[in-house]
Amino acid sequence: MKIYHTSKLPGRTVVTIDGQEFLWFTGTDYLGMGHNEDLRRYVNSATETFGNHYGSSRNNSLRLDIYDETESHLADYLQNEAAIIVSSGMWAGQLVMKEIENIVQQQPTIARIFYHYAPGVHPALWGHVFQRNEGEWSEWASQTVRKINATDSDVAHILCMDAVGSPMVKAFDFTLLNGVQKPANLWLIIDESHSLGVTGSSGNGVAEQIDPKLLTKTIFVSSLNKALGIPAGAIWGSKTVVETVRKSPWFAGASPPAPAYAYALKMLLEQNKYAAARVVLMDNIAYFNAKMEGNALFETVSDYPVFCSTNAALFDHLLQNGIMxxxxxxxxPADAPVTRIAISSLHQKEDLDRLAEVCKRFNA
Structure with a gap:
């Protein structure tokens, strides 16, 4: 596999260090925040007040209010009780995995805990007795429900899963989990890194796909550095869960994200900048799908900006036609490579026309 290098952040296009220019159709900057002028302006202005970073624990005796203010806005955006931000999405997941048994054991009737890892779950949620599962998600979900229903009432079950498949994009049918007979003993941990900002009625992810009886014991984690463009991570769910995380030594001992970016996140949420970028993204997705109607080249899901193929020759074909x-x-390194195309809010209609033209030629 050839590696390409660039000295400048890609946007619509990318220029490699040897001078080649390509249309850039990959990455995870779905809402184009990498080149968003509002985000740049908010960060630059915030460094005057908050400096370049915060060299302290969030649980110190002196605390910056901007973190709490931002977390309140984020919880409102997510339509959830509470949220907390940390340094990265990977740490958000691992922090929850380190604390989940303390959270579960607040229920005094629980004597044992079983873990269930969905196929393809991101390493952020790899935890106790993790084993990779290569099966189909729907089959795993159905089998897991049967296992849960066959266990005693003093057993808690922790299900770890992604909100949407990556790198091979897949949608998951969360209604398969509704058959659990003892929902009080079930905890879901869902990684929203590739859905936050994109899916859901307002970009707030997959929460509205979860049965209300399961939602009270669902913990969400996510990178904020994909669609939302903020170098940080987040955990959200019930106030009890978030407060347990906040008191954790794993939270207290970890450096927080830069406060200037926390301020920028607050402002982007307040000013509905993500919503505006998402409108453009949805329009671009619909436009490209219309151009590719009837073409079975890709694995994709409805209203989602990622298009995948296991055919590595597609990647070379795109490169030869000026698309990366x-x-x-x-x-x-042992996993099979996936050719992955991602559309963003930065792309223009002529970019999408060119992408569709080249893809159709490959599949002709």
Whole structure:
């Protein structure tokens, strides 16, 4: 696999260090925040007040109010009780995995805990007795429900899963989990890194797809550095869960994200900048789908900006026609590479026309 290098952040296009220019159709900057002028302006202005970073614990005796203010706005955006931000999405997941048994054991009737890991779950949610599952998600979900229903009432079950499949994009049918007979003993941990800002009625992710009886014990984690463009991570759910995380030594001992970016996140939420970028993204997705109607080249899901293929030759074909997608093994070097195309809010209609034209030629 050839590696390409660039000295400048890609946007609509990317220029490699040897001078080649390509249309850039990959990455995870779905809302185009990498080049968003509002985000740049908010960060630049905030450094005057908050400095370049915060060299302290969030649980110190002196605390910056901007973190709490931002978390309140984020919880409102997510339509959830509470949220807390940390340094990265990976740490958000691992922090929850380190604290989940303390959270579960607040229920005094629980004597044992079983873990269930969905196929393809991101490494952020790899925890106790993790084993990779290569099966189909729907089959895993149905089998897991049967296992849960066959266990005693003093057993808690922790299900770890992604909100949407990555790198090979897949949608998951969360209604399959509704058959659990003892929902009080079930905890869901869902990684929203590839759905936050994109899916849901307002970009707030997959919460509205979860049965209300399961939602009270669902913990969401996410990178904020994909669609939302903020170098940080987040955890959200019930106030009890968030407060347990806040008191954790794993939270107290970890450096927080830069407060200037916390301020920028607050302002982008307040001013509905993400909503505006999402409108453009949805229009771009619909436009490209209309151009590719009837073409079975890709694995994709409805109203989602990622289009995948296991055919590595597609990546080379795109490159030869001035388009750079991505194709590499993920998450481990032993995994099969996936050719992955991602549309963003930065793309223009002529970019999408060119992408559709080149893709159709490959599939002719």
């Amino acid at each position: 997608a991505s194709c590499f093994p993920y998450p481990s």
